[in-house]
Structures are given as C-alpha cells and as structure tokens.
Amino acid sequence: LMYLPDYAIGRLVETPVEIISVLQAFIDNDGVFEINDALVGGDDFLAGDLVDSQCAMMNDFGLTVDCAQSDEAFSASFLAGQPSSVWTSYHSNHYSMGIFGGAFSATDLFLLANADASFMGTIGCHAGLNVADAGLFSDIDIAQGVAHHGGLTIGSTAYTYGSSQGVNYTEALMEDLTQRLLSADQQPIGPLLSQSKHAYYLSRGWFNYLDAKSISPMMLYGLPMTRYDLPDNSLRALSVKSQSMLTAEQNMVSMAFSSQDYARIQTADGEYFTFMGQSIAQHKQPIQPVHREQIPFEKDGKQLKGMLILQAEFEDIENFDPVVNESWVMGAQTQTEIVEPALEISQWDRDLPVSLSLPTDGTSQASLNYVPGLYNAETEVERLFSSITLQPIYGGGTDNVPPIILAAAVEQTADETTFSLNIPENQNPELVLVVYEDGDTWRSDILIYNPIESRWEGAVRTQVDRYRLQVVDSFGNVADVGWLTGSFDSLEPPISGTGSTLYLPFVNR
Numbered sequence: 001l002m003y004l005p006d007y008a009i010g011r012l013v014e015t016p017v018e019i020i021s022v023l024q025a026f027i028d029n030d031g032v033f034e035i036n037d038a039l040v041g042g043d044d045f046l047a048g049d050l051v052d053s054q055c056a057m058m059n060d061f062g063l064t065v066d067c068a069q070s071d072e073a074f075s076a077s078f079l080a081g082q083p084s085s086v087w088t089s090y091h092s093n094h095y096s097m098g099i100f101g102g103a104f105s106a107t108d109l110f111l112l113a114n115a116d117a118s119f120m121g122t123i124g125c126h127a128g129l130n131v132a133d134a135g136l137f138s139d140i141d142i143a144q145g146v147a148h149h150g151g152l153t154i155g156s157t158a159y160t161y162g163s164s165q166g167v168n169y170t171e172a173l174m175e176d177l178t179q180r181l182l183s184a185d186q187q188p189i190g191p192l193l194s195q196s197k198h199a200y201y202l203s204r205g206w207f208n209y210l211d212a213k214s215i216s217p218m219m220l221y222g223l224p225m226t227r228y229d230l231p232d233n234s235l236r237a238l239s240v241k242s243q244s245m246l247t248a249e250q251n252m253v254s255m256a257f258s259s260q261d262y263a264r265i266q267t268a269d270g271e272y273f274t275f276m277g278q279s280i281a282q283h284k285q286p287i288q289p290v291h292r293e294q295i296p297f298e299k300d301g302k303q304l305k306g307m308l309i310l311q312a313e314f315e316d317i318e319n320f321d322p323v324v325n326e327s328w329v330m331g332a333q334t335q336t337e338i339v340e341p342a343l344e345i346s347q348w349d350r351d352l353p354v355s356l357s358l359p360t361d362g363t364s365q366a367s368l369n370y371v372p373g374l375y376n377a378e379t380e381v382e383r384l385f386s387s388i389t390l391q392p393i394y395g396g397g398t399d400n401v402p403p404i405i406l407a408a409a410v411e412q413t414a415d416e417t418t419f420s421l422n423i424p425e426n427q428n429p430e431l432v433l434v435v436y437e438d439g440d441t442w443r444s445d446i447l448i449y450n451p452i453e454s455r456w457e458g459a460v461r462t463q464v465d466r467y468r469l470q471v472v473d474s475f476g477n478v479a480d481v482g483w484l485t486g487s488f489d490s491l492e493p494p495i496s497g498t499g500s501t502l503y504l505p506f507v508n509r
Contacts, residue, residue, distance in 0.1 A: 003216065004197055004360050008190030010152075010220040013130045018147040022222055025117040025150025032186060032227045033117055035085045037064040041074035041103070043088025046162035046328055047123070050089050050171040054178050061182045063232045071098030078104060082112065085119045085228075087178065089162070089171070091330065092124025094131050094141040100347040109145025117150035119189075119228065121177065123162070123170045125330050128155020128219045143221040152222030154193060159329040160217075161210050165281040169327060170214040173200050190224020198361040203292055205355030205369025210283055210327060222378045246293045246368070252310060253295060254389045255354075257372045262289065262384065269340040270321035273373050273384065280371060284341050286349050288324035288373040289384075293486065294365040295392055297358065302394035305364050306478030307356045308470050309435050313440040320382035322375050349375045349484055353385050356392075395476015402479040403427040403471045408490045410464070417464040421447055421456040432456045436467040444470075 012019045025033075034469075040059050042051040054066040064085070068074035071090055075098065078086060090097045097103040122128065122142075130143045143153045154177070161169035177196040184192060197215050204211050247254045263274045272279065275289035297304050326341050353374055357367040372385040406422040417436070423429050432447040447458035471479040 004201055005059045006361075008188065008194045010190055010222050010226040011130065011226040012223075013147055014141070014144040018144055021149050021150045022152075024228065026223050029117070031223075031225060032229050033084070033119070035063070035119060035181075035228045035230055037066070037083045038085045038087060039066045039074065039077050039081070039083040040087045041068035041071065042087075042123075043091060043330070045091030046164070046330055047171060049167045050123070050162075050175055053167055053175055054087055057178055057182060063182075063357055069314040071103040074098070075103045075108075079108065079112070082116060082118065083483075084116070085172075085335060086121070088120070088127070089174075090122075090124050090328070092122065092127035092142070094126045094129040094143075097124055097127065104141045106140040106145040109142065109386075110140045110148050110192050112149065118146070120146050120151060120153045120155070121174060121181075121228055122153070122155040123160045123174045123330060124155065125159045126156065126215070128153060128221065129157045130221065130354070133189075141348045147221060150176075152189065154189075154218065154220050156215035156217040157219050158213065161214055161327050162330045163281045164257065164326045164328065165323065166279060168281050168325075170218075170330065173214055173350075174196070176200060182230065186227045187232045188221070188225045190220060190226075193218065193220055193224075193358070194361070196362075198359070201360060202357045202367045203369060204257055204348065205357055205367070205371070206282065207357075208282060211281045222423050233428050246295070251291075252389055252391050253368070254387060255291070255368075256387045257289075257291070257370075259386070265323075267323050272323045275286075275372060277371075278381055279451075281325035281327075283325065283327040284344055285325060286343070286375040288349070288371045288375070291370040291372065293368045293370070295368060297364055297366045298396045300360040302476065303397045304356075304358060304392055305395045305400070305476040306472075306480075307354075307368075307394060308391040308431075308433055308472070308478065309352065309388075309442065309446075309468070310391055310433075311387075311443045312353070312385055314383050314385045314440055314442075315383040315385045316440065317384065319380055320375065322382065331388055335439065343377055345377045347376055347378050349377070353383075353500060354388055354390065355415060392432070393472055393476050393478050395474075397475045399473075399475040400477060402477045403429055403473045403480055405469060405471060405479055407487075408469060408484070409487045410467070410484075412463055415463070416459055416461055417467075418459040419447060419457065419467070420450075420453070421469060422454075423456060425454070425472070427471075429456070429471050431472040434458060434460070434467055435470065436460060436462075436464040438462050438464075461477055 040054050043235050058065045066077050096105040127142050146153045167175050180192045261276045265272050270458050272287035273289045273290050278290045280320040281287045318430050324340050324343050353372050354370045374383045409420045411418045433444050434445045447456040466485050467484045
C-alpha cells in the first residue's frame with residue numbers, strides 16, 4: 001500500500017527557540033525568501049549525475065552556482081558564504097554530512113553566527129531525521145541546525161536510494177523538486193514537494209518497493225506556505241518544453257519510436273539503449289529506454305480505467321549483453337568500483353512495453369509510461385519497439401472490479417489458430433480481444449459471442465506461439481490475464497456481487 005500526500009504539510013522542530021526562529025523569519029520576510037545563489041555537492045560515485053543535473057539547471061535558470069568537487073570544498077564554501085540555497089547528496093546521518101562527517105555537522109550549522117534563513121534540500125540518508133536530544137553523538141540534528149536560523153529543510157527521515165547509472169529513485173525525486181522550485185517563482189514550497197511525489201508516482205509505470213521508499217520518508221521541516229523569490233531570468237526555461245509525440249485517431253493512440261531517436265550505449269559491462277536521451281535504471285534490472293506521454297483522465301464525463309494493446313511492431317537484436325543496474329543506499333555504499341549485479345530474471349524483464357498510471361492528486365492527466373525495450377534473459381534477445389498502438393478505456397459508475405475469464409481453449413492447424421473463451425454471463429462483456437505475436441508484430445482480433453455455445457470465439461490466420469486476452473465490461477473495467485501459450489481452466493469464480501473483503505476479529509485463547 002502506497003501513501004501519497006493529500007495535503008501540503010511541514011513540521012516545526014525542535015525546541016521553542018528553533019520554532020520561534022522559523023516563525024519570526026517567516027513574519028519578517030512576509031513569507032517570501034530570496035534565492036539568488038546555490039551551493040551544490042554530492043558523492044560522485046552515487047549522485048554525480050544528480051549533481052551535474054542540478055548544477056546545469058541552476059546555471060540555465062540564472063542562479064549563481066558553486067558546484068563543490070569534494071565534501072571538504074563543500075564544507076568550506078558553506079561555512080564561509082552561507083548561500084541562500086544548499087543542495088546536498090552526500091553520505092549523511094541525522095547529525096552530519098559527508099563521509100565520516102567530512103562536510104559539516106549539525107552543530108556547525110547551529111553555531112553559525114551570521115547565517116540567514118536558507119533553504120536546504122538533501123537526499124542524504126537520515127539527513128531529514130529529527131531526533132530528540134539524547135546525547136547520542138550529537139544533541140543537534142541537521143533539520144534543527146537549519147531551523148535555528150529560520151531556515152527550511154527538505155530531507156529524508158530514512159534511508160535514501162541512488163543508482164549507479166543515471167538519476168534514479170531518491171535522486172529522481174529531488175531532481176523533479178529542483179526543477180519545480182526553479183520554475184515556479186514565489187510558489188509555496190509545500191505543494192511543490194507534494195506535486196513532486198505525485199509526479200514521481202505517475203511517471204513510474206513499474207513502481208517498486210525502492211520507489212515507495214524514495215517517496216514516503218521525504219519530509220519538509222518548516223512552514224509549507226513558504227515562498228521563494230528567484231532572479232528575473234530564472235523563468236526563461238519555462239517556454240522550453242518537449243512536444244507530445246503521441247497521435248490519436250478514433251479512440252486509439254499510437255506512439256512511433258524512430259530509430260534515429262534510439263542511442264546504443266556501450267560500456268565495460270555491456271550495452272543499453274536510450275530513447276531521446278532517456279532511460280530507466282531500476283534495481284537489478286537491465287537498463288532500458290523510456291518515454292512518457294500524458295493523456296486525459298476524463299473524457300465525455302467518464303474516467304480512464306485501463307487500456308488495450310492493439311498492435312505493436314518491433315525488431316529483435318540477438319546475442320545482446322545488457323547493462324544490469326545496481327542501486328545503493330545513499331550513505332551505506334563507499335566502494336569506488338561499480339560491480340554489475342547478476343541478472344535475476346528468467347525470461348522477459350517486463351510483461352509489456354507500456355503501462356498506464358492514473359493520477360492520484362485530482363489532476364486531469366494520466367501517464368502512459370513507455371519502456372520500448374524489453375530483454376529476454378533466456379534467449380539473450382533485446383526487443384526494440386518501433387510503434388505501439390493502444391486504446392484507452394473510459395468508463396463510469398462505481399463498479400471497478402475487472403471481469404472474470406473462466407477458461408480458454410486454443411486449437412492450431414498449419415495456418416490457423418482458433419480461440420474459444422468462457423466468461424460468466426453476469427460479467428456483461430462489451431469487448432473481447434485477443435492479442436497475439438505474428439513474426440515481428442503484435443496484432444489483435446475481436447472475438448465474437450456464440451449464443452449457442454455460450455462462449456466467445458475467433459480465429460487468426462497464423463500459428464500463435466503466445467497470446468493474451470483482454471476483456472472490457474460495460475463499466476469500462478479491463479481484464480488482462482497476461483501472456484499465455486495454450487488452453488487453460490481457471491478456478492471457480494468468487495461469489496457473484498461481492499467486490500470487497502470483510503475482516504472479522506479473531507480471539508485465540
């Protein structure tokens with residue numbers, strides 16, 4: 001279960017002295033603080049890509065930026081100049097930053113005599129953990145040290161995660177927050193953090209446990225209505241946005257992946273593809289190209305409930321050696337050599353090259369998350385897609401239970417495959433579709449209801465190695481049982497009319 005914020009909130013820490021300092025700084029500045037310079041630093045092994053990205057964004061947005069090359073240089077710059085914004089990706093705990101506390105300690109922050117209220121964004125492990133004074137290592141934690149001077153901190157209360165390849169996990173969340181803060185002059189910081197969390201969830205079509213751990217612990221210490229004033233030229237990049245590459249026609253959407261937009265990257269551990277410079281690097285998974293498109297969540301008074309795969313075209317590359325990504329806990333990994341982990345999948349790394357993410361914050365757009373590269377560990381084949389055609393399914397009503405498929409029978413001859421499908425009559429299917437592989441193409445065909453046999457039937461003029469069934473009911477709910485290779489019989493369906501589970505107390509004497 002993944003919790004995403006419904007409200008933009010913050011915490012005030014730790015003693016009345018720090019709380020009063022934050023409140024007084026907010027009052028004295030009418031809730032608006034200036035950001036005119038930035039100090040950026042982080043561990044090169046894990047967060048070098050994030051540091052480079054943040055430095056580039058801030059330079060493009062017109063800020064004066066100091067990109068520290070080491071934690072010692074970072075510490076010296078910070079303690080000497082007290083910049084108006086600080087961005088860190090160092091090994092951390094709640095009372096210090098840098099390897100073995102080499103950057104600075106929370107006590108250093110606390111004791112600064114001339115520090116003005118500043119903004120600190122950090123992805124160091126536990127750098128946003130506020131703890132009670134207990135005399136363990138330090139009575140002062142980082143959030144408290146910043147708050148002592150009226151400043152605001154965004155950091156994690158738990159472990160954070162970085163990737164050995166590219167910007168990923170907690171790095172990706174902070175990269176998005178950085179861009180939002182720079183792009184939204186004098187917008188409240190609390191909603192920006194909330195938007196980043198929702199956007200992260202929406203853009204991750206294959207959301208895993210490390211994604212959840214990247215979002216949940218990120219905390220704001222300060223007043224969420226705090227606003228930041230940026231230089232006038234900081235908004236110039238707002239007009240530079242990539243145009244949608246999606247085409248829509250008769251309730252269908254198609255995405256074309258031009259070979260010119262793929263780049264084949266060679267490394268010492270193998271190779272991988274990017275699409276328009278973008279890739280996804282999840283823990284112990286092959287690195288794959290990635291692309292995202294938005295589609296309306298509501299249409300003609302109905303809401304988006306699912307999608308159907310209609311067609312896809314691809315090319316298979318044999319004897320492919322993929323780069324397998326390794327993700328680390330920020331602050332626990334100190335080795336300087338990246339060791340490629342073993343590949344733990346047996347066949348395809350993903351079931352489909354696209355997934356649908358529905359909005360969780362009341363926004364009007366859903367996300368189609370494409371990974372147009374799949375790797376088969378058994379055959380050592382990398383499959384690159386050149387086009388994918390989908391049909392978004394919109395529905396109404398409160399029924400969100402997918403229809404049930406009882407059984408499917410498949411028969412093949414030399415040049416034909418026939419399908420017959422059993423679906424309970426009370427499921428009210430409106431569309432039954434079979435998707436099948438035909439050479440270097442996925443095709444789809446509609447199955448027709450046979451009232452005499454009480455089943456859905458159809459035939460395709462080819463031998464089918466694998467197929468998948470997609471059923472849409474009258475409420476727009478979509479059932480998709482995944483890829484299949486032959487006939488099957490399912491278990492008995494649950495009791496009709498029940499869409500929830502009742503939990504009763506149990507007492508054991």
